[in-house]
Amino acid sequence: MRKKIIIPAAYLLLLGVLACEQDRLPIFGQRQVVPREENGKPVNDTVYHTIAPFTFTDQDGKTVTNETFKGKIYVADFFFTSCRTICPIMKTQMLRVYQEIQGDPEVLLLSHSIDPEYDTVELLHDFATRLEVKSDKWHFVTGQPKEYVFDLAQKSYFATAMEDKTEPDGFIHSGAFLLIDREGRIRGKYDGTKEDDVDRLMKDIKRLERE
Amino acid sequence: MSNAIIRLGLLGIGVAAFAFSLMACSSNSGKPDTSSVKFTQYVVRGEELYQKHCSNCHQKNGSGLGQVYPPLNTSDYMNQNFEKVLCLMKYGLKEPITVNGKSYVQPMPGVVTLTDLEIAEIATYIYNSWDHAQGIVDVTEVSSAIKNCVTADQ
Numbered sequence: 001m002r003k004k005i006i007i008p009a010a011y012l013l014l015l016g017v018l019a020c021e022q023d024r025l026p027i028f029g030q031r032q033v034v035p036r037e038e039n040g041k042p043v044n045d046t047v048y049h050t051i052a053p054f055t056f057t058d059q060d061g062k063t064v065t066n067e068t069f070k071g072k073i074y075v076a077d078f079f080f081t082s083c084r085t086i087c088p089i090m091k092t093q094m095l096r097v098y099q100e101i102q103g104d105p106e107v108l109l110l111s112h113s114i115d116p117e118y119d120t121v122e123l124l125h126d127f128a129t130r131l132e133v134k135s136d137k138w139h140f141v142t143g144q145p146k147e148y149v150f151d152l153a154q155k156s157y158f159a160t161a162m163e164d165k166t167e168p169d170g171f172i173h174s175g176a177f178l179l180i181d182r183e184g185r186i187r188g189k190y191d192g193t194k195e196d197d198v199d200r201l202m203k204d205i206k207r208l209e210r211e
Numbered sequence: 212m213s214n215a216i217i218r219l220g221l222l223g224i225g226v227a228a229f230a231f232s233l234m235a236c237s238s239n240s241g242k243p244d245t246s247s248v249k250f251t252q253y254v255v256r257g258e259e260l261y262q263k264h265c266s267n268c269h270q271k272n273g274s275g276l277g278q279v280y281p282p283l284n285t286s287d288y289m290n291q292n293f294e295k296v297l298c299l300m301k302y303g304l305k306e307p308i309t310v311n312g313k314s315y316v317q318p319m320p321g322v323v324t325l326t327d328l329e330i331a332e333i334a335t336y337i338y339n340s341w342d343h344a345q346g347i348v349d350v351t352e353v354s355s356a357i358k359n360c361v362t363a364d365q
Contacts, residue, residue: 130278
């Protein structure tokens with residue numbers, strides 16, 4: 001009699017755990033298992049891919065590093081102000097995210113310029129002011145040389161950003177929005193030019209906050 | 212015989228006068244003709260071209276984006292600078308402009324490949340959408356405006 005109850009109960013528990021697991025967002029990138037010893041017993045630690053250390057300057061001339069986002073959730077993208085193809089759509093969509101999270105102290109936004117020679121601090125300041133956004137919430141950053149930001153985009157954020165003189169605006173870059181968790185891990189990738197994908201991002205931010 | 216000719220002549224004058232008064236009437240009424248097939252074609256093609264070349268920045272609903280890209284849905288600039296608007300679609304705009312009392316500095320790239328007809332179609336679309344109801348912008352009107360802006364630019 002007791003067995004008859006235990007087995008379905010175990011199933012339910014398992015289902016519950018699975019459902020719980022599914023509610024968690026995936027963690028992007030390669031992971032490594034690092035063995036170590038704890039109180040004389042061997043333990044395995046899983047080390048996840050995280051965003052490499054970075055230093056940029058934002059629209060207020062302030063230094064922005066990983067520390068700025070420590071313990072926070074943030075959304076990152078790559079753009080440049082003179083871009084006329086996908087960036088205006090990305091900025092329209094990021095502005096929707098901004099409006100959604102502006103009252104939430106746990107979430108920040110980070111837009112990297114991939115054209116640091118043209119996008120000076122003054123220009124980014126003007127751009128942000130014209131979008132009517134607060135600089136402590138949405139950082140527009142620039143940093144030399146451009147290879148530095150290309151490298152971070154590709155290796156840390158798995159986003160495409162490079163120079164290409166054959167393109168109408170001189171750069172190739174993806175319109176991706178990357179969702180980064182409190183530990184600097186990528187938890188979601190979204191098409192910043194598509195409204196429904198950005199809706200999904202806004203839902204995922206809420207999910208990530210509940211983790 | 213001569214009477215008949217006079218009568219016919221008078222009738223002709225009468226018909227012409229009637230037709231003229233009708234034309235005058237329609238142009239005086241201030242309401243643009245938006246019922247023609249040509250108008251509909253211009254608007255439909257214009258919307259397609261607008262979505263392709265303009266809506267990234269000016270948005271599908273013409274609202275613009277903050278103070279980065281100016282709005283078209285309500286725009287005193289569009290109302291006051293009709294010929295300049297035709298020119299900037301093709302040749303772009305570098306100098307700052309003021310729209311509804313706000314300044315905009317972001318340079319606008321032109322689309323030099325646009326034909327006069329395509330400009331007429333886009334103009335018909337934007338000048339008959341949202342807050343605008345100006346009627347058809349004919350290609351002949353565009354062609355003469357475009358000739359002028361080329362000489363002004365060079």
